[in-house]
Amino acid sequence: MKPTDYNFQLKDSIIGLQFLFVAFGALVLVPILTGLDPNVALFTAGIGTLVFQVVNKGAIPPIFLASSFAFIAPISHGVKTWGVAATMSGLVAAGLLYVVLSMIIRIKGDKFLHKLLPAVVVGPVIISIGLILSPVAVYMAMGKTGDGAIQLVPFETAIVISMISLFTMVFVSLLAKGVFRLIPILVAIIVGYLVSVFFGIVDFSLVQKASWFAIPSFTTPEFNWQAIIFILPIAIAPAIEHIGDMLAISNVTKQDYLKKPGLKNTLLGDGLATSVASLFGGPPNTTYSEVTGAVTVTKAFNPAIMTWAAIAAIVLAFVGKLGGILASIPVPVMGGIMLLLFGIIASVGVSTLVREKVDFNCPRNLIIVSIILVFSIGGMTFNFGGVPFSGIGLGAITGIILNLILPQPRKEDHIL
Numbered sequence: 001m002k003p004t005d006y007n008f009q010l011k012d013s014i015i016g017l018q019f020l021f022v023a024f025g026a027l028v029l030v031p032i033l034t035g036l037d038p039n040v041a042l043f044t045a046g047i048g049t050l051v052f053q054v055v056n057k058g059a060i061p062p063i064f065l066a067s068s069f070a071f072i073a074p075i076s077h078g079v080k081t082w083g084v085a086a087t088m089s090g091l092v093a094a095g096l097l098y099v100v101l102s103m104i105i106r107i108k109g110d111k112f113l114h115k116l117l118p119a120v121v122v123g124p125v126i127i128s129i130g131l132i133l134s135p136v137a138v139y140m141a142m143g144k145t146g147d148g149a150i151q152l153v154p155f156e157t158a159i160v161i162s163m164i165s166l167f168t169m170v171f172v173s174l175l176a177k178g179v180f181r182l183i184p185i186l187v188a189i190i191v192g193y194l195v196s197v198f199f200g201i202v203d204f205s206l207v208q209k210a211s212w213f214a215i216p217s218f219t220t221p222e223f224n225w226q227a228i229i230f231i232l233p234i235a236i237a238p239a240i241e242h243i244g245d246m247l248a249i250s251n252v253t254k255q256d257y258l259k260k261p262g263l264k265n266t267l268l269g270d271g272l273a274t275s276v277a278s279l280f281g282g283p284p285n286t287t288y289s290e291v292t293g294a295v296t297v298t299k300a301f302n303p304a305i306m307t308w309a310a311i312a313a314i315v316l317a318f319v320g321k322l323g324g325i326l327a328s329i330p331v332p333v334m335g336g337i338m339l340l341l342f343g344i345i346a347s348v349g350v351s352t353l354v355r356e357k358v359d360f361n362c363p364r365n366l367i368i369v370s371i372i373l374v375f376s377i378g379g380m381t382f383n384f385g386g387v388p389f390s391g392i393g394l395g396a397i398t399g400i401i402l403n404l405i406l407p408q409p410r411k412e413d414h415i416l
Helices: 010-034 038-055 069-081 084-108 111-116 119-141 155-175 178-182 184-199 205-209 225-253 258-279 289-298 304-316 320-327 331-355 363-378 391-405
Strands: 065-067 285-287 381-384 387-390
Touching (some): 010 304, 038 258, 038 285, 084 258, 111 225, 119 155, 184 331, 225 391
């Protein structure tokens, strides 16, 4: 039996709990920021991981699926505009888009995906996701609501707490060793929370009112085609990111998961996991690179360990006190963490362009990148049948269309 073969044993449960611990900070951050229930996110992360494993039972990569940061902006907008249930219909559709892509890959191979979604399109879309979110981080770091309308915590107090949270995350990322280096978000939340307790701004009544056992606030989707049209294009960036995640875990385990089970199956599993999560009111699922990092450190390649992590997530979802603690985290703590996190998202987009050596001396590439960024961040809006279409989705679709219709450059078409 190879180290990566599935071998379900009780002794691996503690290691599985450790991997959940690694993912926990990022997992609950997405629902906290978007107005979803963190306990539901825990439940759907567990269910999503199990769905992924069932789909890829022939050769299961040792990965854990949980809340995707790429969808923070559209979920936040969707919840405010149409409500949670309607937003979930858009997220179900996003998962089904992965399924469609996996079917096309099954028929045509994976080269078409790189042709449809090259770095010159995906890079600026990812950059846009980070930059669009940056004002939310700044407002919250200053003690305000995400839209900056209400001051929740005095500015002087908020800045101290948010900067301590920010630099805790920075220093843990750079200086910590072993598993602690993989949990900078969780450590920053804990330190920021303790500092907030010192300043007396934590509302412990939320924890006291919560029961030990509680059913998460599950929400079933309600069909809303406006939400679907708005959210569907956002799935483009994480679909490409999925390929990178599979390459990363393949390099760690020395097993080529792009061949077996193949991108056609891993993308299918990711898509079904996202749609199933949305059926319960949870955020879309994606592969967690910090868990892949933990696999690298521990050499725990047995995918059954992720089954234990999934089971632990499902069990913790029904602990009401945990939800109460998460709800009591003050705004400046999350704001300080987001200052770095959203910047990192934008930086990942830049690294995508650099890694693929996108030629910015070529006017064609400049045009595509520039229009994606300006349409996404600048607020350009088109109306289709009375439905406003803007933001990241508009930028992504525009970039795809431009990449398909603009003529390829001639040798002399370069800026000197």
